[in-house]
Amino acid sequence: MAPTNLSSHLRLVSAGEPLTARGIGQGPSFAAYELDNAYDEMFQAAGRSRPQYDALLQELGSVSLDELRRRQTDADRAFLARGITFTVYGDEQGTERIFPFDLLPRIVTAREWETLERGLTQRITAINLFLKDVYHEGRILAEGIVPRELVYSCRHYRREMRGVRVHRDAYVSVAGTDLVRLENGRFVVLEDNLRVPSGVSYMLANREMTKRIFPGLFNRYNVRPIAHYGHALLATLRALAPSSCQDPAIVVLTPGVGNSAYFEHAFLAREMGVPLVEGRDLLVHDSYVYMRTTSGLRRVDVIYRRVDDDFLDPLAFRSDSHLGVAGLLNAYRAGHVSLGNAIGTGVADDKALYAYVPAIIRFYLSEEPVLENVDTYLLGNAADRQYALDNLERLVVKAVGESGGYGMLIGPHSTAAEREEFRARILAEPRNFIAQPTLALSRAACFVDQGIEPRHVDLRPYVLFGERVTVVPGGLTRVALRKGSLVVNSSQGGGSKDTWVLLE
């Protein structure tokens, strides 16, 4: 696929042609709203909005620019006051920052959502079957659908999980799948986050905020609720409990206040009404897990852990970890405690393995994938590698085991020096990298200083796998707030906006 062509700009509103006929006139300016070949969430063509955005556009026509600015300031203040913040690593100053919030909701129609829900359900079902298979008999490897060496060379493959029975085979009980929308309007999967996906608290906080900012508008739209996420998560975790357990004691395990997602861990614990624990609150005795309470030690049955595998148990994994619980792996293997997500799920969200997910879906479910993947070059393969090295300035290169937008090269926006650095890194460890075409992520209308302009967005819905699969209708729409930027990660200057999934 060709790199994003930014030259074919199309003026949405040319000078002297305001959209007054649509009731847009007094409101914020759309003067700088230019369409390009990326899919635009709000407009199908210059001056022609998509029907689901009509009411929003009308609302914008009746609100002055100053009023919108005031609401933006109020929203930012409310996030800061409520401490809805994240931590940026490697930044002494900004230990706590708010996640920039854009006022305008992104709207997903009922039909679009129906496809997404079906595709996400199919995907997590197949991935869980795959994880069970690779940690047990390994049929898919024996049949050569997925190369053995790809699995065994994955940094997140955990030999310790071989033969361990996971209750309900729910390896991944919480997934956050990143979707992007291509020029043709189709949603495709950019990556799966199957270890400790974060961001769901922002999805919920953003909704509370847009309800306050556009109360009338929210009621005019028939938006599907998402507030039950905490309850659905609790039900999912209950379903993970060892079967002998009548009334399981569930906890959320956090690395602590220094973690970038600490706010979210506390938020989810409160939403579910379960204790938020740190590693130092837990101990293992006789292969059972206990927490230290004011009434003595109490048994723990299910741990929703927001600590990476590496740090979970200093006896089994990294011995320098102070975040984990010594002996946890043993208790887990003995079946005395359940973990959400299971240990070793990272093998399925390795960015090289990602290329095989469509094949995995066909293998286990005998179905065609509902949601497609992005074309992916595995740089461990000689031919792919040669192609990628010849075309670095047009491709996006990603390190396979990284997340959060770290370890990434965006070809069209890179300097020659950065490309050379990546070339050297790829040649040193080809298995560690993949390349993908630079995608023209779809763009959604955002409120910027002077008016409304389009910015690139993605979408991360949250998928729960317990007794059944639950996809809460919504997700985190992340926004690349810098004009033209394609990177939406919060750690890289991205923001977010509310996502409205319509009932009809």
Next chain:
Amino acid sequence: MLLSRVADALYWMTRYLERAEHTARLVDVAVDLRLGRSSDAATQVYGLVLPAGVLPTSVSLTEVAFFDDANPNSVTACIVAARENARQVRDEISSEMWEQLNALFLRLRHMRDDPARASRTNDAARAVIEGAHLFAGVTDATMGHGEGWHYLQAGRFLERAVATARLLDAFFSDESGPVPMPPLDRADWVALLRSCAALEGYCRQYTADVRPERVTEFLLLNAECPRSIRFAATRVEGALTALARYSGRAIGARAERLAGRLRAVLDYAQVDEVLGEGPHAYLSELARQCAQIHGALYQSYVSYAVESALPA
């Protein structure tokens, strides 16, 4: 049932907040405290909130006692510590409590960055006092008065008992020590009452005739003045009795008994005997008992040995 770490954080959250409020109150009355114009007396009183060797001046009170994050006892450092503890237990406290404490923190950051802060120290002190009051009110109104709430009470009132005891003690010199009895005058005792928000209550009880032995009686033994040591001890006992009920007598008995003893001692004390036997020794003994209660609370609920708590 609470996590031990959560109980610890709740307890310290209010302890630090109380400490910040106490220091803010002392800074607030600095202009009224003439301390008989004796720098020794001032050094003794403000030595409670300044590091050793720092002389009390309007500059040191603003810069060191109030705004210096590097001084662990400064007002801002205590607010930061209270907030850090609150961050640890955000799922246990109400959102309103967090927002109130966070607002106080942000307001103080703002005040600290004001170049003219030295001339606005009293405003800053009032902001802290007001913020602490609001926090206490929001806590009572929005958080369930359950186990966690009692840890908040224990921290607040234990700190208050200790702080009032130390402050009162600074107004008496140790006869055996090198410092002579400070030549205090009425204005100093009035300032002491004011720093404990107790002047109006005192006047209602004893008229405006301010005398050292009556001030001592009021701040030590009055049952109704919310900043008196006896009042604080009564609240500490109430909190520890409740905690023992939550965790079972076998666990909490010792802490409860020590708190009950402190309260009973104060219930039956006589101010003339306290002054006769030497207030310094008496107040030191109270501070020691408070430390003992703190130790018992820790041993019972927070840092108990795991071996003793494992199932048989």
